[in-house]
Amino acid sequence: MKLLYQTHSPYARKALVFAHEAGLASQVEVMHHETSPTNRNEQVFAENPLGKVPVLLRPGLSPIFDSDVICAYFDTLHDGPKLIPVNGEARWHVLRVQAVAQGLADAGIAVRWETVRRPEALRYSPLRDGYVEKMIASYDWLERELDVDAAVHVGHIAVATALSWIEFRELPDFREKRPRLSAWLDAFEARLSMRATPLSGETQD
Ligand SMILES: N[C@@H](CCC(=O)N[C@@H](CS)C(=O)NCC(=O)O)C(=O)O
Numbered sequence: 001m002k003l004l005y006q007t008h009s010p011y012a013r014k015a016l017v018f019a020h021e022a023g024l025a026s027q028v029e030v031m032h033h034e035t036s037p038t039n040r041n042e043q044v045f046a047e048n049p050l051g052k053v054p055v056l057l058r059p060g061l062s063p064i065f066d067s068d069v070i071c072a073y074f075d076t077l078h079d080g081p082k083l084i085p086v087n088g089e090a091r092w093h094v095l096r097v098q099a100v101a102q103g104l105a106d107a108g109i110a111v112r113w114e115t116v117r118r119p120e121a122l123r124y125s126p127l128r129d130g131y132v133e134k135m136i137a138s139y140d141w142l143e144r145e146l147d148v149d150a151a152v153h154v155g156h157i158a159v160a161t162a163l164s165w166i167e168f169r170e171l172p173d174f175r176e177k178r179p180r181l182s183a184w185l186d187a188f189e190a191r192l193s194m195r196a197t198p199l200s201g202e203t204q205d
Pocket of ligand 1: 012036102
C-alpha cells in the first residue's frame with residue numbers, strides 16, 4: 001500500500017502512527033506530497049477530489065481517504081487488539097475523542113491562515129480569535145475527558161498527533177494549565193510510533 005503523506009500534516013501522521021501501532025507500517029510505502037488549497041497537487045487530486053493528504057492507495061482497489069477512514073481500514077487488517085472499539089460506549093467515547101482531535105487540528109490550520117498563511121492585508125482577527133477559543137475549549141475538554149490510563153486507541157493517536165503539531169507550529173499553548181494532558185502527551189511522544197514519524201517542513205501555499 002502507498003500512503004500519500006506530508007511530513008508536516010497532523011492528519012497524515014495520525015494515519016502513519018496508527019499503522020505503526022497496528023503493526024502494519026512495513027506494508028505502507030510513504031510518498032511525500034505538498035498540498036494547499038492555493039497550490040494544486042494534480043497527483044493528489046487524481047486520487048482524492050478534496051486534494052488533501054493523507055490518501056491510502058491499495059493495489060487494485062479504490063483509494064481511501066481521509067485519516068479517519070484510513071485508520072478504520074487499517075483496523076480491519078491486523079489481528080491485535082482493535083484500536084477502534086467495535087461496539088458499546090467505548091466506541092462512542094473513542095470516536096468522540098477523535099472528533100475533538102480532528103477539530104483541534106482543523107482550528108489550528110484556520111488560525112494559521114489568519115496569522116501567517118494569508119497575505120497580511122486579508123487576515124481577519126475576529127475569525128482567528130473564534131478559532132483560538134475553540135482550541136482552548138478543546139484543550140480544557142481533553143484535560144477533563146481524556147482516558148489517559150486506557151489502552152491505546154485511535155482517539156489517543158489523533159490527540160497526540162494534533163497536539164504535537166500544535167507545538168511544532170507554535171499555536172496557542174495547552175501545557176501550562178493542563179498538567180494531566182501534558183504529562184500524558186510526553187509519555188505518548190516517547191512511543192516508537194511517534195518517534196518514527198517526526199514532523200518537519202513548511203507549508204507551500
Ligand atoms: N479531514 C482530513 C483533513 C486532511 C487535510 O486537511 N490535510 C491537509 C494537510 S495537513 C491538506 O492536504 N490540505 C490541502 C488542502 O486543504 O487543500 C483528514 O483527516 O485526513
